Amino acid sequence: MNTLLPVAEARARLLSLAAPLPPENLATAEASGYFLTHHLKSRVTRPEGDTSSMDGFAVRAAEIEGPWRLVGESAAGRPLDRPLGSGEAARISTGALLPQGADAVVIKEDCDCSGDRVELSGSPPSPRTRYVRQAGSDFAIGDTVLEPGTRIGPAQIALALSAGHTHLPVRRPPRIVLIDSGDELCAAGCEPERGQIYASNGPMLAAMLAPLPCEVERVGPLPDSIDALANAIGAASSADIIVTSGGASVGEHDLVRPALENVGAKLDFWRVAVKPGKPLLVATQGKQVILGLPGNPASAYVTAYLFLLPLVRHVLGALDPSPRVIPARLESPLPKAGVRAEYLRAKWDGNTVAPVRTQDSGALAALAAANALIVREPGDASVEPGDTVFIHLLENGAIA
């Protein structure tokens, strides 16, 4: 138990402890943030027929030079009820079906219309079908429009509704209990005594989880007592995931491990080769996964980002639950990396990235000033300004 697990191995081990949660159907409009369990086949063809992409006149492509006789209108939702004959044009709006016999659209700006006579005043469309959306060009009935494991966001909601799905198959949101513990902690709004600090990890973790579908309950702050911790863990028996923060290290008041022992939870691993966050511990109790995050705020943040969020995405059915890195240009030099993977709190301006002024894992002002994490793999060589490093973008793509 003394060796430090590499990050990827620890994460794989953590994810293997939890199966995706049972499926349920959810109203499509409510499904933002969930992951699809099955592929989704369209119940309709879109567009159902050839449709205009512009306001103008529907005509025959073979008669693209005009002039034409105006015989009616095809509006969105109110198609023309007769076919278009030779030499005829129909006024057409964006999104309206082309009348039978029409296969081109001349835009309004390129036409003069007087009474029932329409003439070309500008250029004809090139190619002639430029403003026609072909039937089924978006998708056809029976097409798979979304794959299993897809994260449902605004565009996927619009697509699923347009494909005729009022409900979507997703996985039940996990129930997550977040426990703050430590004698030094007082809850927001209290008057801290000498040596006390405000408990902030629980609310921080809840905010990190907010974009994911889950039911979060916060408990604490609890005193440094094995019984208090064991009782809270015992009371959370219906939770899928329990997250503690603090008390994970080796101090006399670090009581998460004894409390887990007390409730009969099985320790799976303790200590990961990660900086910050080394004392991370993971245990199970039946199907329940218990994550003991380190107490230092930056350590809790980084380990939640690297382990808790992927675990939640995994039980929600994400196929690729781990956070991605992107390359970025470094602004200031970095020394050779150590034996633990390091996640430097950093500021990325869209072009270059630089570590924030302190990497102290207790420093909240520095954590809050960061919008990215620079990843330094164990043993990475020193790097100079202009070199490429890999970063995780935090929160909303790091855009304020």
Ligand SMILES: Nc1nc2c(c(=O)[nH]1)N[C@H]1C(S)=C(S)[C@@H](COP(=O)(O)OP(=O)(O)OC[C@H]3O[C@@H](n4cnc5c(N)ncnc54)[C@H](O)[C@@H]3O)O[C@H]1N2
């Ligand atoms: N002798 C050693 N000491 C430490 C080691 C070690 O290996 N040997 N590891 C260090 C590392 S790395 C970390 S990280 C910390 C983490 O320790 P714990 O998980 O036991 O956390 P605590 O000691 O309980 O608290 C650390 C720090 O964080 C504050 N804290 C805790 N909970 C909250 C909360 N809910 N909200 C805000 N702040 C919180 C706490 O007050 C402490 O200041 O251990 C090192 N020590």
Ligand code: MOO
């Ligand atoms: O590695 Mo600990 O998580 O920084 O302070």
